[in-house]
Amino acid sequence: MSQAADDRPPDAVVRRRLPPDERRESILDAAARLFEHQPYSRVSTVAIAREAGIARGLLNHYFGDKRGLYLEVVRRSVLLPTLEDLPTRVPGSMAEKVEVAVRWFLDSVEPRVASYLTVLGAEGVADDEEVAAIIRRADDLAAQRVLELVGLDPADERSLALVRCYGGLAKTTVHEWARRETLTRPQAHELLRDVLLFLTSDLLRAQPRG
């Protein structure tokens, strides 16, 4: 039945053998593509397999089950990797430091807005502890890096909490700018800059340091 097929779709590659890393990535790409446009439960493993051009069973081989694959996609979409590019120390005034942080944020989000927003703005009833944990870890690290950058104690719990709150503002602002297009990037930039400066100045007053 496999050999007899005459009407084989042109790009239905007969069967290519890939190194695991490569195959893994290609599956993640395919899955991410589908999860961006419809909710989890509407994306069937059949569809993912088709999109990736493989047999469905291979998904389980690489990721255990559908949920495992999903969590992997979430991990990949979080901003964690680009946190490396955020400089630890910047010379100059607080205003200049804040400027650097905001620009970094918008710059690293811009090329990947689609997946960034779908990960963080998903919304919907569902207390998914595992997904929440992934995002929480990324948020925590980001808050810490921001405090370092602006020269505040990156271990102070209250400061961290406040910066994480600010993170909520940042996410929604990206949403307004890149998805709803109700703000231009300069407007978004201005808002984020002003509020962050306001916030850090306040923290600086309460916790002077270096």
Place this chain on the structure above:
Amino acid sequence: MSQAADDRPPDAVVRRRLPPDERRESILDAAARLFEHQPYSRVSTVAIAREAGIARGLLNHYFGDKRGLYLEVVRRSVLLPTLEDLPTRVPGSMAEKVEVAVRWFLDSVEPRVASYLTVLGAEGVADDEEVAAIIRRADDLAAQRVLELVGLDPADERSLALVRCYGGLAKTTVHEWARRETLTRPQAHELLRDVLLFLTSDLLRAQPRG
């Protein structure tokens, strides 16, 4: 087989006939309870039916399908209904108006933090357009009401966008306060008050009015 049952669970009500509205509500309650603790796909309709003490088929009768029920739960969890309690006009300074808005927000969220946060903080990859639409509508209305309350033009697109951004800060702040408990309510209150005052003062400068 139904009559012969001797080991019938004590509370497995034999079969009670309820008015549609009441039954509907009880199903929504049951579903909301389950969706709060695990993601959509992990909650089976079997489990919901068991929790509600009814036959599974009744879910379809009332809500069409599982997703319909889910969307209904989301609608119920949004803060829309309590928006009625937010006064339209408050006498006094901008600081006093902001104070009223912030207190209203924290007060109305407090008794229903659990469902409020699970609805808005869900997160996870899944561009669910229908769910997003429900939340967007609620956010839009809330932003409008806030502008009215502080005495700014509730039709100005830019102001609306900025207040919606602020909404992101508000949601995350509630998360830090009520879920992670990294902030006390007074601290959360202070942050939200300061930032909103900062924001509205700024808008007032650009758009003086009444």
Place this chain on the structure above:
DNA sequence: CCCTCTGTTGGCAAGGTGCCAACAGAGGGC
């Protein structure tokens, strides 16, 4: 050229979901 290693496939079994025909409380007419 064969043999092994391992990436890959296809189908089976279990569970979840939507649908529908049949069942049975509750209230009105006689």
Place this chain on the structure above:
DNA sequence: GCCCTCTGTTGGCACCTTGCCAACAGAGGG
């Protein structure tokens, strides 16, 4: 008070999705 209709409610059937596993087949070494 009895029956009859109305409609809330049930149970099971058929379809789809998912996880698993045994069998298949490229690729490189002896």
